[in-house]
Amino acid sequence: MKIKSISLPDYSSNIVRAAKSMTISTRDLHVELQPDEVLVKMIAAPINPSDISFIQGGYAIKKPLPAIPGFEATGEVVDTGSNAMHFKNQRISCFTQKMSWGTYSEFFVADAKDCIPILKNLPEKQAACFSINPFTAYGLMEEIKQKRQRSVILNAAGSQVAGLLRQMARKEGIKVINIIRKPELKKLLEEEGEEWILIQEQENFDKELTIIAKKLNAHLALDAVGGDMTGTLLNCLPDKSTVLVYGGLSGKPLGNANPLQVIFHKKVLKGWDLNHWLAIQGKDRFDSISEKLQRMIIDGNLSTKIQNEYTLEDYEKALFQYIKKMSLGKILLRP
Ligand SMILES: NC(=O)c1ccc[n+]([C@@H]2O[C@H](COP(=O)([O-])OP(=O)(O)OC[C@H]3O[C@@H](n4cnc5c(N)ncnc54)[C@H](OP(=O)(O)O)[C@@H]3O)[C@@H](O)[C@H]2O)c1
Structure with a gap:
C-alpha cells in the first residue's frame, strides 16, 4: 500500500x-x-x-x-x-x-x-x-500553585497555551496579566473577560508592567517569547520574582536583563520543558492527569x-x- x-x-x-x-x-x-x-x-x-x-x-x-x-x-x-x-x-x-x-x-x-x-x-x-498544550498548561499551572501565586504574567497571551492557562486560572481565582504583540488581539481578550492586557510595543510598556505587577503582587512570569522580552520581564517584576522561559517565539537569544536585578533583587531566570516535566510524573500520576484533562475538555471546561x-x-x-x-x-x- x-x-x-x-x-x-x-x-x-x-x-x-x-x-x-x-x-x-x-x-x-x-x-x-x-x-x-x-x-x-x-x-x-x-x-x-x-x-x-x-x-x-x-x-x-x-x-x-x-x-x-x-x-x-x-x-x-x-x-x-x-x-x-x-x-x-x-x-x-x-x-x-x-x-x-x-x-x-x-x-x-x-x-x-x-x-x-x-x-x-x-x-x-x-x-x-491534546498531547502537548493541555499538559504544558497543567504543568505551568502547578508552578504557579507551588509558588503560591494569586496572579501571573503571560506573554504571547493569544497563544493556545496561554488560553488554556487562563481557563485553568479562572477556576482557581488566579489573576492573569496578559501581554500581546498585536493590538487587535486586545478586543478578543476583553471579550473573554480579561482585565489586565498590555501590548508589548506600547509606549511606557515597562513602566505599566512594573506598576501592574506590583499592584497584583505578581512574582511569576511565564515567558514564551524570549529575546529582550525575557530581560524586560525580569527587570519589571518585583523583588524575588521568577521568569520561567518555556518558549522562544522571538527566535532571539535572551537579552536585556539588568544584572543588578538578579544580584541585588534576588530575581531568578529558569527554563521549563514539557518532556522533562512528563518524565518526572510517573505513570499513575500521568494517567490521572490525562483523564482529568480529557474530562475537563469533554465537560466543556477546557478547550x-x-x-x-x-x-x-x-x-x-x-x-x-x-x-x-x-x-x-x-x-x-x-x-
Ligand atoms: N516548553 C515546552 O515544553 C512547551 C510545550 C508546549 C508549548 N510551548 C511553547 O508555548 C508557546 C505557545 O505555543 P502554542 O502552541 O500555544 O502557540 P499558538 O497557539 O500556535 O500561538 C502562538 C502565539 O505566539 C505569538 N507569537 C508568535 N511570535 C511571537 C513573537 N515573536 N513575539 C510575541 N508573540 C509571538 C502569536 O501571536 P500573534 O497573533 O501576535 O502572531 C500567537 O499568539 C510556544 O512558544 C511554544 O513553543 C513550550
Whole structure:
C-alpha cells in the first residue's frame, strides 16, 4: 500500500522558502514494527510553533533529511509491536519525535510510550491538540500553585497555551496579566473577560508592567517569547520574582536583563520543558492527569481554539494561514 506524507528536503530559516521547498511524497507502507512501536492511521495533526522552528532548523531536534515534519496528532492504532498490543484499534493522541517519521503523514510509526489513549467522547479536533498544550498548561499551572501565586504574567497571551492557562486560572481565582504583540488581539481578550492586557510595543510598556505587577503582587512570569522580552520581564517584576522561559517565539537569544536585578533583587531566570516535566510524573500520576484533562475538555471546561483545517496536499496554505494569524487558533492537517 502506498501512503502520502509531507516531505521536507532541507531546513531553512526562511519559512516561506522552506514551505515552498516541501513536497508530498509517496512511499510503500512496509514497516517492521519494533516491540514497543505502534503504527497509527493519522486522523488530524496540528501545526505548533515547534513544528515551525523544526522546519526552520531551529528546534532542539533535527531529523535526517528528507524529513517528515509534525510532532503531534490524533489517530487510530492499526498495528503494534509485541509489547504494545493493548493499543490495537485504540484511538490515541501522541507527541512523537521519531527520527524517520512525523505526523504529517497518512500513517506514521510512534513509540507506544508517546501515545495517550483517548476517551470515547473526546472530540477529534481537541484530541489532535491534546498531547502537548493541555499538559504544558497543567504543568505551568502547578508552578504557579507551588509558588503560591494569586496572579501571573503571560506573554504571547493569544497563544493556545496561554488560553488554556487562563481557563485553568479562572477556576482557581488566579489573576492573569496578559501581554500581546498585536493590538487587535486586545478586543478578543476583553471579550473573554480579561482585565489586565498590555501590548508589548506600547509606549511606557515597562513602566505599566512594573506598576501592574506590583499592584497584583505578581512574582511569576511565564515567558514564551524570549529575546529582550525575557530581560524586560525580569527587570519589571518585583523583588524575588521568577521568569520561567518555556518558549522562544522571538527566535532571539535572551537579552536585556539588568544584572543588578538578579544580584541585588534576588530575581531568578529558569527554563521549563514539557518532556522533562512528563518524565518526572510517573505513570499513575500521568494517567490521572490525562483523564482529568480529557474530562475537563469533554465537560466543556477546557478547550483549544481551532481556526481551520486543510488536507495534507494543502500544507502550504495551512502553514501560511497559521503564521499570519497564530492567535486565531490551531490549524489542523488531515489526510
Ligand atoms: N516548553 C515546552 O515544553 C512547551 C510545550 C508546549 C508549548 N510551548 C511553547 O508555548 C508557546 C505557545 O505555543 P502554542 O502552541 O500555544 O502557540 P499558538 O497557539 O500556535 O500561538 C502562538 C502565539 O505566539 C505569538 N507569537 C508568535 N511570535 C511571537 C513573537 N515573536 N513575539 C510575541 N508573540 C509571538 C502569536 O501571536 P500573534 O497573533 O501576535 O502572531 C500567537 O499568539 C510556544 O512558544 C511554544 O513553543 C513550550
